[in-house]
Amino acid sequence: MPVVTCIDDLRSMARKRVARAIFDYVDRGSYAEQTLRANRADLEALALRQRVGIDVDRRSLATTMAGHEVRMPVALAPVGLTGLNWADGEMLAARAAERFGVPFTLSTMSICSIEDVASAVQKPFWFQLYVMRDRGFAASLIERAKAAGCSALMLTLDLQIQGQRHRDLKNGLTVPPKLTLGTALDVMTKPGWALNVMRGRRKSFGNLEGRIPDAKSLTTLSQWIAGQFDPTLSWKDVEWVKGLWGRKLILKGILDAEDAKIAVQSGVDAIVVSNHGGRQLDGAVSSIRALPEIVDAVNNEVEVWFDGGIRSGQDVLRALALGARGTLIGRAFAYGLGAMGEAGVTRALEVIEKELDVTLALCGLRDVRDASRAILRAA
Ligand SMILES: Cc1cc2nc3c(=O)[nH]c(=O)nc-3n(C[C@H](O)[C@H](O)[C@H](O)COP(=O)(O)O)c2cc1C
Numbered sequence: 001m002p003v004v005t006c007i008d009d010l011r012s013m014a015r016k017r018v019a020r021a022i023f024d025y026v027d028r029g030s031y032a033e034q035t036l037r038a039n040r041a042d043l044e045a046l047a048l049r050q051r052v053g054i055d056v057d058r059r060s061l062a063t064t065m066a067g068h069e070v071r072m073p074v075a076l077a078p079v080g081l082t083g084l085n086w087a088d089g090e091m092l093a094a095r096a097a098e099r100f101g102v103p104f105t106l107s108t109m110s111i112c113s114i115e116d117v118a119s120a121v122q123k124p125f126w127f128q129l130y131v132m133r134d135r136g137f138a139a140s141l142i143e144r145a146k147a148a149g150c151s152a153l154m155l156t157l158d159l160q161i162q163g164q165r166h167r168d169l170k171n172g173l174t175v176p177p178k179l180t181l182g183t184a185l186d187v188m189t190k191p192g193w194a195l196n197v198m199r200g201r202r203k204s205f206g207n208l209e210g211r212i213p214d215a216k217s218l219t220t221l222s223q224w225i226a227g228q229f230d231p232t233l234s235w236k237d238v239e240w241v242k243g244l245w246g247r248k249l250i251l252k253g254i255l256d257a258e259d260a261k262i263a264v265q266s267g268v269d270a271i272v273v274s275n276h277g278g279r280q281l282d283g284a285v286s287s288i289r290a291l292p293e294i295v296d297a298v299n300n301e302v303e304v305w306f307d308g309g310i311r312s313g314q315d316v317l318r319a320l321a322l323g324a325r326g327t328l329i330g331r332a333f334a335y336g337l338g339a340m341g342e343a344g345v346t347r348a349l350e351v352i353e354k355e356l357d358v359t360l361a362l363c364g365l366r367d368v369r370d371a372s373r374a375i376l377r378a379a
Contacts (some may be wrong), residue, residue, distance in 0.1 A: 007311045007332045014338030021171035026334045029278035030163035036278025039309030046318045047377040051364030053055035057364045065326035066248045066269045071101030076313035077328035078128030083111025085338035087200030091120035113206030114148045124151035135228045142174035153245045158253025160233040161223045163259045163280040255290045257297035269314045270303035295323030313355025320371035
C-alpha cells in the first residue's frame with residue numbers, strides 16, 4: 001500500500017485505477033476551465049501569517065454547521081456518479097464520513113439511492129436536490145429524503161442549465177457506462193475498476209429508477225439533464241421547497257453578494273459560496289475571491305459555507321479566515337474513493353484534518369473557530 005501523504009497522492013492513485021471517462025468527469029471543469037484553475041490559484045495565492053511565541057497546545061477543530069456538530073468544519077459535497085468510482089461508493093463515503101464525524105451529502109444524481117445510503121448509516125445524512133421540470137417528482141424526492149431521516153436539504157441553484165465539459169463529450173460519458181471501441185482499450189488497463197463496479201448493486205441513477213421511464217437506458221448524461229432539469233427555477237421555488245421540507249435548508253451555488261442578500265431574505269439556514277467546482281459558468285470568479293464580499297453582505301444573518309478548490313487543510317483554514325463557517329470538499333474525497341474505496345475517503349479526511357490542525361497551530365491559533373482575516377497576510 002503506497003504511503004498517502006496528501007490529496008494529490010489519492011488523485012494519482014484514482015487516475016491509475018478508475019476508467020478514464022469517470023476520472024475525467026470528476027477531475028475536469030467546464031469549457032476552457034478558467035474558473036476551475038482560478039479556484040485553486042486564488043486559494044494558493046492567499047498567504048498565511050506564521051506566528052510564534054504562542055502556546056498552541058490543546059487545539060480544537062470541532063464546531064457546528066447548521067446546528068450539526070462536526071469534528072472539523074468540512075462536509076462531503078454532493079458528487080454525482082460517486083458510485084461509479086467504486087462500487088456502492090455513496091454508501092461507503094457516507095459510512096466513512098459518519099465514522100469520522102463529518103456530514104455526508106448525497107447527490108440527486110447519485111448511483112446509490114437515498115434508501116441505500118440510509119441502510120448503510122446510523123445517523124442522519126444530508127440530501128442535495130436538483131429541481132426537475134416534473135415538480136411531482138421533485139416533491140417525491142423531498143418526501144423520500146424526509147422518510148430516510150435526512151436532517152438537511154441542500155438545494156443547488158447553479159445548474160438549472162448545464163455548462164459543457166468538453167472531456168465528457170469526447171469520452172462519450174454514459175450512465176450506466178457503456179463499453180465502446182474507444183473506451184475498451186482504456187478499461188482493459190483497469191480490470192480492477194471494471195470488476196469492482198460490475199459487482200456494485202447499481203450502475204445507474206439510484207434515485208431515478210422506476211420514476212423516470214428511460215432512467216435505465218440513458219444516452220449521454222448532458223442530454224438527459226438538458227431534458228429534465230428545470231430552467232425556470234427561481235426564488236419562488238425556494239419558498240416552495242422550504243415549505244415542503246420543513247427542516248434545515250441550505251442553498252448551494254451562491255457566488256454574488258446580491259444573490260446572497262436575497263438568500264438571507266428567504267430564511268434559509270446556510271448558503272454555500274460555490275461555482276460548482278468550476279464545472280458551470282466558465283469565466284466566473286473563483287469562489288474564494290467571492291467569499292469576503294458575500295460574508296460582508298449577509299452580515300451574520302445566515303451561515304456562509306465555502307467550496308471550490310479545497311485540496312488541503314491549509315485551504316480549509318484560508319476559507320475560514322475569510323469568514324466561512326464551514327467548507328465542503330468534492331474532488332478531494334472523490335479521489336480518495338476512486339483510489340481506495342471507503343478507506344480512501346477516510347484517508348482524505350485524515351489528511352485534511354492533520355493539515356488543518358498543524359496549520360492552525362503554526363498560525364498561532366488553538367481553536368478553529370478563532371480563524372479570522374488576522375491570520376492572512378495583507379496582500
Ligand atoms: C464529479 C463531481 C460531481 C458533482 N456533482 C454534483 C451534484 O450532483 N450536485 C451538486 O450540487 N454539486 C455537484 N458537484 C459540485 C460539488 O458539490 C462541489 O460544489 C465542488 O466539487 C467543489 O469543488 P471541489 O471539487 O474543488 O472541492 C459535483 C462536483 C464534482 C467534482
